[in-house]
Amino acid sequence: xxxxxxxxxxHTAHAHDEHHGHAHEHHEQHFITKYIFSQDHKVIAKxxxxxxxxxxxxxxxxxxxxxxxxxxxxxxxxxxEKFLGxxxxxxxxxxxxxxxxxxMHGTILVFFVLxxxxxxTFSNLLIPLQVGARDMASPFMNMLSxxxxxxxxxxxxxxxxxxxxxxxxxxxxYPPLSALKEASLGSGLGMDLWLVSMVLFVVSSxxxxxxxxxxxxxxxxxxxxxxxMPLTMWALFFTAVLGILSFPVLVSGFVLLIFDxxxxxxFYLSEIFIGGKALPNVGGSxxxxxxxxxxxxxxxxxxxxxxxxxxxxxxxSTHSRKPIFGxxxxxxxxxxxxxxxxxxxxxxxxxxxxxxxxGSIFVLLTLLIAxxxxxxVFNWLTTIWRGNIRFTPPMMFALGFVSLFISGGLTGIFLxxxxxxxxxxxxxxxxxxxxxxxxxxxxxxxxxxxYHWYPKMFGRFMNRPLAYIHFFITFIGAYLIFWPMHYEGIxxxxxxxxxxxxxxxxKNFGTLNSFISVVVIVVFFGQxxxxxxxxxxxxxxxxxxxxNPWNATTLEWTTPINPGHGNWEGDIPEVxxxxxxxxxxxxxxxxxxxTTPLRPGEEEH
Amino acid sequence: xxxxxxVAIIFLVLMIVYQIAQASEYAAxxxxxxxxxxxxxxxxxxxxxxxFFLCGLYGIWYCHTNLKDLLLxxxxxxQGESYDMMFVVTLAVTGIVFLITHTxxxxxxxxxxxxxxxxxxxxxxxxxxxxxxxxxxPAIVMAVxxxxxxxxxxxxxxxxxxESEVVEIVGKQFNWIVRYSGKxxxxxxxxxxxxxxxxxxxxxxxxxxxxxxxxVAQNGEMHLxxxxxVKLIIGSRDVIHDVGLPHFRMKMDAVPGITTTMxxxxxxTTAEMKKITKNPNFVYEISxxxxxxxxxxxxxxxxxxxTQEEYNKWFAAQAPYFAPQNAAPATDTTKKAExxxxxx
Numbered sequence: 001x002x003x004x005x006x007x008x009x010x011h012t013a014h015a016h017d018e019h020h021g022h023a024h025e026h027h028e029q030h031f032i033t034k035y036i037f038s039q040d041h042k043v044i045a046k047x048x049x050x051x052x053x054x055x056x057x058x059x060x061x062x063x064x065x066x067x068x069x070x071x072x073x074x075x076x077x078x079x080x081e082k083f084l085g086x087x088x089x090x091x092x093x094x095x096x097x098x099x100x101x102x103x104m105h106g107t108i109l110v111f112f113v114l115x116x117x118x119x120x121t122f123s124n125l126l127i128p129l130q131v132g133a134r135d136m137a138s139p140f141m142n143m144l145s146x147x148x149x150x151x152x153x154x155x156x157x158x159x160x161x162x163x164x165x166x167x168x169x170x171x172x173x174y175p176p177l178s179a180l181k182e183a184s185l186g187s188g189l190g191m192d193l194w195l196v197s198m199v200l201f202v203v204s205s206x207x208x209x210x211x212x213x214x215x216x217x218x219x220x221x222x223x224x225x226x227x228x229m230p231l232t233m234w235a236l237f238f239t240a241v242l243g244i245l246s247f248p249v250l251v252s253g254f255v256l257l258i259f260d261x262x263x264x265x266x267f268y269l270s271e272i273f274i275g276g277k278a279l280p281n282v283g284g285s286x287x288x289x290x291x292x293x294x295x296x297x298x299x300x301x302x303x304x305x306x307x308x309x310x311x312x313x314x315x316x317s318t319h320s321r322k323p324i325f326g327x328x329x330x331x332x333x334x335x336x337x338x339x340x341x342x343x344x345x346x347x348x349x350x351x352x353x354x355x356x357x358x359g360s361i362f363v364l365l366t367l368l369i370a371x372x373x374x375x376x377v378f379n380w381l382t383t384i385w386r387g388n389i390r391f392t393p394p395m396m397f398a399l400g401f402v403s404l405f406i407s408g409g410l411t412g413i414f415l416x417x418x419x420x421x422x423x424x425x426x427x428x429x430x431x432x433x434x435x436x437x438x439x440x441x442x443x444x445x446x447x448x449x450x451y452h453w454y455p456k457m458f459g460r461f462m463n464r465p466l467a468y469i470h471f472f473i474t475f476i477g478a479y480l481i482f483w484p485m486h487y488e489g490i491x492x493x494x495x496x497x498x499x500x501x502x503x504x505x506x507k508n509f510g511t512l513n514s515f516i517s518v519v520v521i522v523v524f525f526g527q528x529x530x531x532x533x534x535x536x537x538x539x540x541x542x543x544x545x546x547x548n549p550w551n552a553t554t555l556e557w558t559t560p561i562n563p564g565h566g567n568w569e570g571d572i573p574e575v576x577x578x579x580x581x582x583x584x585x586x587x588x589x590x591x592x593x594x595t596t597p598l599r600p601g602e603e604e605h
Numbered sequence: 606x607x608x609x610x611x612v613a614i615i616f617l618v619l620m621i622v623y624q625i626a627q628a629s630e631y632a633a634x635x636x637x638x639x640x641x642x643x644x645x646x647x648x649x650x651x652x653x654x655x656x657f658f659l660c661g662l663y664g665i666w667y668c669h670t671n672l673k674d675l676l677l678x679x680x681x682x683x684q685g686e687s688y689d690m691m692f693v694v695t696l697a698v699t700g701i702v703f704l705i706t707h708t709x710x711x712x713x714x715x716x717x718x719x720x721x722x723x724x725x726x727x728x729x730x731x732x733x734x735x736x737x738x739x740x741x742x743p744a745i746v747m748a749v750x751x752x753x754x755x756x757x758x759x760x761x762x763x764x765x766x767x768e769s770e771v772v773e774i775v776g777k778q779f780n781w782i783v784r785y786s787g788k789x790x791x792x793x794x795x796x797x798x799x800x801x802x803x804x805x806x807x808x809x810x811x812x813x814x815x816x817x818x819x820x821v822a823q824n825g826e827m828h829l830x831x832x833x834x835v836k837l838i839i840g841s842r843d844v845i846h847d848v849g850l851p852h853f854r855m856k857m858d859a860v861p862g863i864t865t866t867m868x869x870x871x872x873x874t875t876a877e878m879k880k881i882t883k884n885p886n887f888v889y890e891i892s893x894x895x896x897x898x899x900x901x902x903x904x905x906x907x908x909x910x911x912t913q914e915e916y917n918k919w920f921a922a923q924a925p926y927f928a929p930q931n932a933a934p935a936t937d938t939t940k941k942a943e944x945x946x947x948x949x
Binding site (some may be wrong): 002033045060073079080082083096099120165168169170176177180183184185194218247269270271272274275278282283284285287293295308320321323325327328329340351352353356359363364367371374375377378380381382384385386387388389390393396399402403406407411413414417418419420422423425426427431463464465466468469475476479484487490491492494495496497498499502503504505506508509512524528529532533536540542582583584590605 | 607608611616619620621622623626627629630634643646651653654657661664665670672673675676677678685687688691692695697698699702703704706707709710713715717718719722724725726727729730732735736739740742747750751752754755757758759761762763768777778784797798800802808828839842843844849850851854855856857858860861862863864866884886888890891892893894896897898899900902903907908911927930935
């Protein structure tokens with residue numbers, strides 16, 4: 001169905017939805033259909049973003065609590081008892097709840113914030129706006145996608161308050177630990193709720209991703225060929241493809257786990273003696289779960305990274321007033337990353353006792369990813385070379401993104417090489433590596449995107465001085481927290497330990513751990529500054545006065561400052577050129593929008 | 606109550622900070638036009654980024670000088686030596702790339718900031734030659750690293766030498782059990798259904814003659830002979846654990862239902878390592894590296910590497926697990942087992 005058809009047939013085909021198709025009629029909508037059960041992709045994007053921000057605060061606060069334990073294992077913090085009650089009696093975190101916090105921190109940040117909050121927000125906001133569509137292919141499915149995510153979140157939130165505590169087997173929830181109630185307190189009801197919540201989350205993710213792919217493939221405006229699309233579109237497209245192909249595998253793993261937990265099957269369980277008795281299960285394989293989990297788990301890393309890569313490309317180009325260098329190389333490298341993402345999962349499993357031959361294949365494929373990643377980095381560097389750089393807040397974060405992506409990516413070369421991974425596996429080196437590359441770096445991509453498209457979302461700017469302060473606190477803080485952690489990892493310090501003071505080999509890092517914890521607290525408050533800036537600017541920010549405040553070439557800036565449902569008043573503009581024509585247009589502007597026809601004799605890029 | 610006060614105070618502070626920032630932004634917009642302001646900001650921010658880079662370089666050096674003494678001592682195994690070498694090579698490669706890319710990033714950012722004098726950009730969309738170079742060079746470097754890595758990986762995961770000592774180590778929540786095959790060099794069969802926490806922690810088959818002289822150490826202490834390859838037979842009774850040996854640069858999961866193995870050759874005795882590290886309390890530790898429950902962080906074992914004579918002396922003093930003096934009273938064993946569980 002074409003965009004026009006979608007809009008003009010709204011009265012017949014979408015009778016229940018008749019107000020939505022007509023931006024230019026400005027019917028008063030009921031609050032509930034406009035802001036809550038909205039089918040407008042821009043509102044859904046904001047819902048994803050705000051929900052993501054709330055989850056990010058919860059997840060970050062959890063890290064502050066367990067960092068207090070790690071940094072000051074012999075001290076008590078009465079404030080923790082106020083927040084956590086029984087779990088932190090006398091202001092001292094219990095080991096059970098420490099592990100629950102670690103597990104929830106990972107789950108929340110990886111899935112709820114950096115998957116739903118990141119690609120949920122920007123796929124929804126940008127896809128129709130940048131390809132030139134009135135809305136998603138199925139606005140209703142899109143709405144469902146958010147509400148499945150919402151319900152998944154509610155269930156996960158409830159699990160924080162039950163008596164036995166939330167799931168506590170790590171965000172990867174390896175069985176048998178996660179399968180047997182006897183193995184851990186959190187493997188009881190908490191784990192059931194975790195599994196239900198995650199399955200709903202996958203439903204949400206699939207509904208969203210199918211929509212993103214069909215919108216990008218079918219609903220591009222006239223002239224918007226695939227190779228004229230901005231790189232954000234390519235990135236979000238590959239993100240959605242990765243999600244569609246890998247999330248169902250995760251669910252299959254979960255279903256088997258649910259069977260093992262509740263119905264006496266032995267998919268993952270074999271020869272276990274626990275709780276004083278031998279279980280009847282024989283013949284299962286605990287490693288099978290890890291294969292199923294990481295078949296999603298690794299593409300998940302790129303589900304998190306790709307949107308940031310796309311947005312950073314867009315923002316670096318726009319604010320350097322220079323085309324992205326190697327547009328096609330960027331697309332091909334994303335294709336490479338997407339394909340390889342499916343072929344490297346077992347590098348998380350080098351020390352599970354899997355076949356060493358299989359291990360060597362995965363080493364080769366894993367280190368191959370360094371090639372497209374390197375191409376991207378060099379292309380970004382060349383993009384800013386001889387540019388005319390405006391250091392706006394989104395640009396700062398995009399530059400920070402590149403720095404963090406390099407730092408975190410390089411340590412991946414250590415971990416992907418199995419002979420080094422043997423020693424570094426499950427140490428703080430891993431923590432440092434993935435927090436820099438898919439934690440902070442992805443967050444920098446997200447922040448860059450928020451600062452860049454905030455004017456499109458709310459018709460206002462976020463406060464700039466605060467944005468710069470936020471940038472430097474986060475940038476400096478991230479390196480101060482995670483750089484020294486590499487040393488702990490090189491020294492073999494295992495991750496997920498509650499207390500290191502009994503270990504002769506690791507107890508010397510006490511001072512460093514305290515230092516890291518203090519920085520974590522500072523960075524946490526730095527993020528609150530951002531959150532306040534975000535919400536206060538919705539009502540109080542400086543108003544956007546021109547349609548195209550960044551002088552960008554892409555389609556979203558041809559819509560009105562506060563676009564209604566349907567995005568463009570009148571016809572959807574036609575596209576005549578690629579998205580990165582940053583050069584003199586002959587009228588004193590340093591950019592040529594995609595909607596400008598080619599001049600006579602001008603060759604297309 | 607105090608929780609609300611805390612939250613309220615944080616909120617108030619944020620509100621004040623926002624108001625100040627807002628006021629400063631408005632004041633600035635009265636003083637000058639937006640593009641002029643942006644140009645001033647560009648200079649400030651570009652300089653701050655360069656300052657960040659320079660401080661960062663100093664920070665890396667400072668971090669290294671302060672933390673390098675906390676790193677592990679020289680490798681205590683042959684395999685670890687090749688790990689250490691490979692680590693240095695990889696560190697050199699990535700370190701060079703890190704420095705070059707970061708220098709370019711911050712240098713370009715500073716040099717090409719938009720100012721009164723630098724107003725336009727250079728239109729450059731692609732350059733096939735450049736792109737070809739930086740596709741092939743990383744590919745070649747990666748290929749070299751892969752070759753080094755796979756050679757070491759092959760040695761580390763290859764078959765253990767025939768003369769290896771074989772020791773079994775089994776994980777359970779939350780400690781390690783070590784078993785030696787005794788004089789006959791053959792381990793007795795074991796079956797998880799025979800496990801009894803009081804009388805048979807590993808579920809050994811007491812009818813199997815090979816079991817009779819097996820030695821079991823429940824304190825998680827493993828004795829190894831320096832210079833003699835050792836092959837570990839790794840198992841788990843309940844959930845997944847991991848035998849982490851940081852000083853030997855080795856690691857392998859302990860998975861219930863599967864037997865995994867790992868071999869290495871210890872090269873430095875505990876006594877020598879005490880001298881090397883100048884730490885009289887030095888001990889080789891076995892850390893559990895796979896999340897296994899609430900006591901994960903306390904799942905500690907130790908390894909004592911000694912000379913053949915010391916080992917022989919220690920070995921002679923050990924009684925087999927099924928020896929009469931080791932056997933628990935036949936009565937109330939089940940009660941004891943339950944008691945252990947209740948404690949958990």
